[in-house]
Amino acid sequence: MDVHVGQRVRQRRTLLGYSQERLADALNLTFQQVQKYERGANRVGAGRLYELSHALDVPVNYFFEELPDAPEGAASGPAMQEAAQRQYDADPMAQRETLLLVRAYYDINDPAVRRRVLDLIRAMGRSSEAEDE
Structure with a gap:
């Protein structure tokens, strides 16, 4: 889920033409922290998600749209993140x-x-x- 939310942050930021630095400034963060969010390396908390939704001019639920359902018995942790990243890398819309x-x-x-x-x-x-x- 963290990877998916990060991907949605990156997509919206890019569509708006914002750099990671510009988004970071709007959130009082470093651009490295924005990178970590976008990669799914760091979990985005509820408060930060709310701030992101305002900075990127989208509702909070935008970050969860198109979230794939995890199949029964699916991998979790790092294996799940790696699988999500491979799926993201293969998606031309991303x-x-x-x-x-x-x-x-x-x-x-x-x-x-x-x-x-x-x-x-x-x-x-x-x-x-x-x-x-």
Whole structure:
């Protein structure tokens, strides 16, 4: 769970364009502490979670959205953290490049231009798939 919460902190921070230093300043923390939260190395307490929700402009439950259910007999402790980290690393939605792309997309003010960009990306994806076959 700590890894998942940290991943959600990182995703939201990146979508907002905040550096770890900027978020740390808003919370009166060091950027190293923010790194530890994002990696799931340190547990985020209830009070800090509340502060994070305000700093990142999301409700507290945002950090628990998409939390996978642990299967019966699942590993716990470090093994669970490692498995969660591998799952996170494999998720394209968790990659910094994806988050930057989404941010850049929404920086486009003209809806028609945004639509054309989306159409272009889809066409490029289809072209890439056709080449792989």
